[in-house]
Amino acid sequence: MFQIAIYGKGGIGKSTVTANISYILSMEGKGVVQIGCDPKHDSTRLLLGGRTQNTVLDYLRETPKEDRSLDDVVFEGSGGVRCIEAGGPEPGVGCAGRGILTMFDFLDSGGLDESDADYKIYDVLGDVVCGGFAVPLRKGYADAVYIVTSGEFMSLYAANNILKGLLNYDDGRPRVGGLILNSRGMNGEYEYVRNFANGVKLPIVSVIPRDPLFADAEASGKTLAESYPDCAAVESLRRITEDIVLRSSNPETLRYPRPLSDDAMDMVAKGIPVSGEAMMEYNRVRNPVNDCWSLKTCAGMGAVAYSRMVRGVHTIVHGPTSCAYMMTCRTDLRTVFRDHYGDGRLVSQDVSCTDLDDSASVFGGMDKLRDLIRKRASYGDEWIMVISMCVPGIIGDNLVDVCAEMSKELGVHVMPLTVDGIGAGGASDGIRAVVLKQTELVDPHNDKDDRLINIMGEFRSATGHMSYLDRSVISLLKDAGFEVNSIFPGHCNLEDVRRFGKAAFAVRSYDERNNRITCEMVCGRLGIKLMDNTLPRGMRATEKWLDEVSELTGRNLEDVRSKMRNEYAARLSSIRKRTEGRTAVVVTHPSSDYGWLFELLDDLGVEVLRTRQTTFNRWLVGQAACEDKKPYSSSTTEADAQELSPDIVISDNMADIGLGVKHWKITQPSPGLEGIIDLAERLGRAMDAPGKEAWR
Structure with missing residues (x-):
């Protein structure tokens, strides 16, 4: 007899999946026992015509020990599947996990393991991590474990905890079959789960589509496989049973549990690609680099x-x-x-x-x-x-x-x-x-004003943290025919939020994935057109931004483009006298867009001899250490400077200041023409400054 535990977060649909798996296996001539290990005791309902059966715990509570019989708690369902429900204590009283232990003791003493079933399937609540609900993970029970999940983070979080529990009961043999994606129909759901699956080194055995036929079948008290045996969703369920049959014949093809660390799960939540082997190495072996991973976000x-x-x-x-x-x-x-x-x-x-x-x-x-x-x-x-x-x-x-x-x-x-x-x-x-x-604080405005624009998000500039509008941004928006309505999200007051809905347009202050998602959700909810391009930095980005403004508003901004282009060229020509023919080594963050910087250096006639990326965050430091790679450090920049003898090192790493070479700290320019020209002037002055003072 091959024993299978189906785990998953409560409400994820594992009981529906399990009942369908049991029915399909029974229709293939297999003897199946399904055991519901959830206090809700609804695992076998679809196999019993929509009825809930008497639970083991209710039976044990009501029946004297000498009168108890296993047959009294085993009910035959559709396809001949034998159904058992654990049940639970009264709400608010007692421990449900202890109830699972009690049920297993009764089933073992009653001789359930001596039955002639081919498959025994446990349907287990997976977001309760106490010892009682972990019983099916123990040696002697589950030969294989499958985890039902969806594209919601907490379902993946529960899946990771299940793998941790399985690791604690590791008996030296592989026992994980894989993940079952029960789709919620969210955008990017498969890719989100695939990232987790890649991290824990598990296959997605099947993707079950969101299908209204499930509800139709459940309304009649039947499994989908019984009611609509030829539908596409049943085909996805059959892929699970095929995998179960294959693994039962070849158990050595199952996989070992490789749960992710808390930091790696935070990466999953953010959609950052993870490496399961690297993250598990940090769980297994203490590494000095791991000490800098203590900061958590929530x-x-x-x-x-x-x-x-x-x-x-x-x-x-x-x-x-x-x-x-x-x-x-x-x-x-x-x-x-x-x-x-x-x-x-x-x-x-x-x-x-x-x-x-x-x-x-x-x-x-x-x-x-x-x-x-x-x-x-x-x-x-x-x-x-x-x-x-x-x-x-x-x-x-x-x-x-x-x-x-x-x-x-x-x-x-x-x-x-x-x-x-x-x-x-x-x-x-x-x-x-x-x-x-x-x-919810935004006042409703049905008539949007196309002369008004909202700025969404904070931005940084050469002068520091810009939570307010400087002359460069005001000039840019005015030339494009806009007045600023409000800045939100970001530092603002309640009135800024309340009038946000007056503007017809919104523009992001910087380009970053999470900020973009947030802004799209806000503007979609309030009926405001969000520009694809952010507030531009650099001349080429400014021209691209003006093109989008023209397309959205119908305004002819060719004169504005021409004026900006001529002013940019004229003002850079005087700065270029100090920069043309100079050389630089450039060190940047790997996650930021520095297109404006390299464009500016090219326009100033500065030759870039070498570029490097700093290992600026804990994720990349840890990854480099796991791969036996030396992380970036200031000594790397110093070696580059000694080898290449650049006129200046342009870096976003403040630690490079004290290296004894001319250094200029990268700072984001304000959006618009004034911002990039101001930065060019500062770079020109840095070229002429003494080596240890250029950073000022």
Whole structure:
């Protein structure tokens, strides 16, 4: 008898998949026993005409020990599949995991293993990682494990935990069959799951399409394979049974569990390609480089970072003090809020915390939240955003109802955001969640003004962190026929958010995947046209941006293009006298777009002798170490300078300043013509400066 455990996050559809697998195998003449290991006891419902059967735990509770018989809890379903349900304790009482252990003890003592079945299939809840639900992973039970997942991060997170559990019960033989993708119909779902599958070195055995026939079959109390045996979805289910039959005949072709580390799972959440072997090596072997991987990101961190940018909306961190401490990046919550406002406000005026402690896991944190909301309302805060961390998510605090209750009681606007710390994914997921929540503050505007444009996101320039509009951006937008309506998301005030919907157009301040996704979601929700091109840096990008403006608005901007082109050439001609014929070594971040820099160097007549990329983040440092590659360091730049003798090293690595060679620190220019010319002038001055002073 070949034993199979089907695991997956609750609600992922594993019971439906399992019942169909059992039915298909039975129709092929196989003897099948299906055991539901979920307190909901609905695993075998579709095999029993829609009925739920008496569970083992109910039977054991009601039947004296001397009267118990295995036959009383085994029911025959469609195709002759023998059905067993574990059940669970009363809601809120007892431990369901312990109930699974009790069931297995009864089945073993009753002689279930002595039955003549070809396959025994366990349908197991996979997002409960306690020992009881891990029983089917133990030696002597599952010969093969298949994991049902979808393109949602938490289903992959549960899948990774299942692999960790299987690793803990590793008996030296491969036991993982692969992943089963039960599609939700999301864009990019297959690619998202494929990234995880590549990381853990597992195949996607089958992709089950989202099909309304599943609901039709379930409404009649039958499996899809019984109701619609010839549909495409059943073909995908048959691929699973074919794989099961193949693995049962050749168990050596199964795979070993290779779960990913927490950092690697964060990469999965962000859509960054991962290497399962590299990440597992860090789980197995301590490496000095691993020490720099301790920083974690969570949805709560991203949400708080963007929530606190909106002046006029107070942010409550519903969680431990440590969460608020990390997310405000300050030594304490009374430290001066140093941002572009420059008004000396305290962090505690814009961010506060419910300071949950151990008692919250027993008594909940809702009373503390109510008290803090009342306190903030007494200080005059009329708009409050409450962001939940991991602790309230775990203990089940009902954030939505409490916020509604307090809004009604106090007459203020209390907005809940239940990201539950890392529960919604990484920081980028939290950013998207809070920005979309903030769109609820936008006033409705049916008539959009095509003279107005919104700037979306912060940007950096040669003068530092630009949260405001400088002359270069204002000049660029004015020449294109626009006035700035608001800047959001980013540092702004409540009124900026509320009038966001007036503008017909929006432009991103920089090009980055997560920012692009967020901006597309916001503009799609509010009916605003988001430009494909970001605020441009460099002359060629500016011309491309003006072309898009002309296409969108019908404005003739040829005179503007000509004026900019002539001014660019004229102003660069005087700078070129200091730069033409000079040489440079360029060191850049691997994830940023420096097309504007190389364009500028070419226009100034600077020859680039060599380019390098810095290993600027922990992911690349770890990858380089795993592959026995030496990470980039300042000594690399020094060696390049000694070998090539460039006139200047242009680098985004501040550590290169002290190398004894002329160094110029790369900074992003402001968008528009003025920004790139200002940068060119600074580079020209750096060429003439003494070697150790050029960076200034």
